[in-house]
Amino acid sequence: MADPTWPGERLVTAAQRGDVDAIGALVSGSYPNVRRFARSLCATPEDAEDAAQEALIILYRKIGMLRASGALASWMFRIVRNECLRRARTVLRNDAPPPGGAVRSAEDEALERLDAGRVAAAVAALPADQRRVLIMRDIQGHSGRMVAEALGLSTPAMKSRLHRARRAVRLAVQAVPDSAFGGDAGENAC
Template sequence: MGADRSWASAQLIRAAQDGDRESLAAVIHGAHSHVRRFAEHLCASPQDAEDAAQEALIILYRKIGSLRATGALASWMFRIVRNECLRRARVLFERPDEVEAGLATSAEDEAIQRLEAELVAQAIQELPDVQRRVLIMRDVLGYPGWRVAEALGLSTAAMKSHLHRGRARLRLNLSGTSGTAGA
């Protein structure tokens, strides 16, 4: 267990914050597998997970000097990954190509579309891990069922079951938020 945490030792992080390139490289190299593993649980696809992990490592490289407490590195990195995965999911819902094509006719329409996309993204985020990943890969990204099942290590029947339960729970969550506009 001690070797697993050596990438994040306070001494190594402080040296990286002070500009020591070898220490910074060691922190980034050591963090990659941890960040990647976390991203795989949050993002819709393996490609999004890798991209989110890379983005988090780039931010770490650029902004490690602004980290206040060396003990907060892991939570800081995981928050960056979570935000990047959410941002990638939101982009899928906003469909900027339709807005550019003139389908959104007013600022009000665009605001409503953004609000709806945020509600859907939040409702998806609240799904259990496997249901969320299946739903995003199948319904948002449009992957065929067999590919989703294969990527997640599920049987086709299990994937379909998770998809059905995820869709039902998503409908329930969204119907609950639409009726609480005044709350």
């Protein structure tokens, strides 16, 4: 069973065929999920809002490129992830201080964004059944029972997939040694 919080496959198919009303409904129906993805991946609320809007523009322009109408959530997750990473790289290149007062070191910000990027890549690499459970439960915040019902699983089966997904993400994130990113962040502290 598909995730009920995303627009249905019929709407996606109609949008892919160029139905203007379907495209509008698809973009507005996807917004809450895209925004949630962006808030979990981007460094600042402003970047998250900008990334969500950019992702929806890409959805609007390129819906015809989506191969499977049931893959909307994973496609949008990749678009949002890429947009958040692009924004992080832009901030690092411009050395702009973050809005809101306290200035963190560039190294701390880079490490935080690298971690977010590694998590996003690990989630995107999961098998579809595990990725759906992880996204619905941990990113979208749905209850275990709701996730199990939406996916047509028993609660124990949903918990098993969620456990495997979390473990795979944890192992993928831990597989990249800190030394690959310049060593311990505290080594060169003044």
